[in-house]
Amino acid sequence: MTTSEKTVCVAAPAKVNLTLHLTARRDDGYHILESLVVFAGILDRITLEPADTFSLVIEGPQAHNLDALNPVDNIALRAARRMAALAGRKDGVRVVLEKNIPVSAGIGGGSADAAAVLHGLIRLWSFYPTKAALHELALGLGADVPVCLQGRSTIMEGIGDILHEAPPLPGFWLVLANPGVEVSTPLVFRAHAGDFLPPIRLTDTPRSAEDMAVQLRKGRNDLTAAAISLEPVIGECLALLTALPSCLLARMSGSGATCWALFSTEYEARTAAKALRTAKPAWWVAAAPALHTVDPFGLADSPVSFTGI
Ligand SMILES: C[C@](O)(CO)[C@H](O)COP(=O)(O)OP(=O)(O)OC[C@H]1O[C@@H](n2ccc(N)nc2=O)[C@H](O)[C@@H]1O
Numbered sequence: 001m002t003t004s005e006k007t008v009c010v011a012a013p014a015k016v017n018l019t020l021h022l023t024a025r026r027d028d029g030y031h032i033l034e035s036l037v038v039f040a041g042i043l044d045r046i047t048l049e050p051a052d053t054f055s056l057v058i059e060g061p062q063a064h065n066l067d068a069l070n071p072v073d074n075i076a077l078r079a080a081r082r083m084a085a086l087a088g089r090k091d092g093v094r095v096v097l098e099k100n101i102p103v104s105a106g107i108g109g110g111s112a113d114a115a116a117v118l119h120g121l122i123r124l125w126s127f128y129p130t131k132a133a134l135h136e137l138a139l140g141l142g143a144d145v146p147v148c149l150q151g152r153s154t155i156m157e158g159i160g161d162i163l164h165e166a167p168p169l170p171g172f173w174l175v176l177a178n179p180g181v182e183v184s185t186p187l188v189f190r191a192h193a194g195d196f197l198p199p200i201r202l203t204d205t206p207r208s209a210e211d212m213a214v215q216l217r218k219g220r221n222d223l224t225a226a227a228i229s230l231e232p233v234i235g236e237c238l239a240l241l242t243a244l245p246s247c248l249l250a251r252m253s254g255s256g257a258t259c260w261a262l263f264s265t266e267y268e269a270r271t272a273a274k275a276l277r278t279a280k281p282a283w284w285v286a287a288a289p290a291l292h293t294v295d296p297f298g299l300a301d302s303p304v305s306f307t308g309i
């Protein structure tokens with residue numbers, strides 16, 4: 001655990017939607033969805049230090065993509081302020097964010113950061129809100145924050161607020177590829193044609209990565225066509241991932257543009273990632289294991305870099 005007397009270090013792993021079925025649109029514009037979510041060993045890292053005021057420092061390979069954002073609008077800082085309000089605290093916290101996850105990429109980087117801040121402040125402040133209060137705070141920050149807070153393979157329903165434990169899943173590896181375009185989640189939802197089909201769930205507990213891929217193949221990401229209509233390069237990304245040797249299945253995550261390819265082994269995933277990096281040197285490409293249960297403090301301490309490089 002990277003917790004000294006004065007600082008807490010927390011991991012914020014990327015979220016990956018293995019399926020994303022939209023089943024309805026609410027009057028307020030939000031969509032009812034059903035999604036099988038896992039986490040991948042690609043992380044932002046957050047360090048929290050006690051301070052009189054709230055401040056944020058962003059570093060790491062993806063930091064420049066947040067340069068234009070006013071720090072007070074950063075979801076990590078918003079999460080900290082709301083937690084302080086819930087705790088009735090008058091002091092602040094200094095947040096250091098190591099940004100490794102691409103921004104506006106469909107793999108929940110901001111949501112993961114927010115969830116990590118909440119975990120970290122619970123520890124730093126020894127403040128234990130009720131489960132209901134914490135869930136409400138998380139959902140108020142964004143639809144993906146509750147699942148990130150949960151930090152384990154989950155079937156997500158409602159607008160992202162209803163969470164069920166996923167069936168036991170096998171170990172597997174992912175290659176994540178982002179073709180270098182930021183995609184706005186609201187714009188992708190808006191571009192969705194509005195046809196709703198029933199969700200396709202895993203029928204049996206998958207015995208292997210291959211078995212899981214066979215079952216997932218019947219499932220969908222219902223935002224794919226909308227995202228491709230906004231950024232056609234996502235179609236190319238999916239085609240290249242699908243064609244990688246040993247790839248069992250490729251799909252888009254969330255509202256894109258990041259797509260994933262599923263592999264049985266680390267060796268296959270790393271070999272495929274290397275080939276894709278050679279073909280597309282300007283893209284962000286990472287090989288990562290699926291993490292079925294996230295220990296946000298233990299993972300932050302991991303000697304493995306988990307930064308996607
Ligand atoms: C698409 C997913 O990434 C799947 O995991 C999430 O549902 C999106 O989660 P998120 O980025 O945390 O979403 P929010 O920040 O709450 O919402 C951004 C925008 O996405 C759209 N949105 C989001 C979630 C949802 N269930 N229905 C929606 O229509 C809304 O237009 C909303 O204004």
Ligand SMILES: Nc1ncnc2c1ncn2[C@@H]1O[C@H](COP(=O)(O)OP(=O)(O)OP(=O)(O)O)[C@@H](O)[C@H]1O
Pocket residue numbers: 069073074075076102103104105106107108109110111113144183185254255256
């Ligand atoms: N800490 C943060 N990390 C990333 N984006 C942030 C952060 N704070 C605020 N944002 C803003 O949030 C928006 C969405 O960013 P994020 O990287 O979370 O998108 P995403 O991966 O598509 O999320 P999701 O998959 O949950 O829809 C961007 O406009 C970005 O400027």
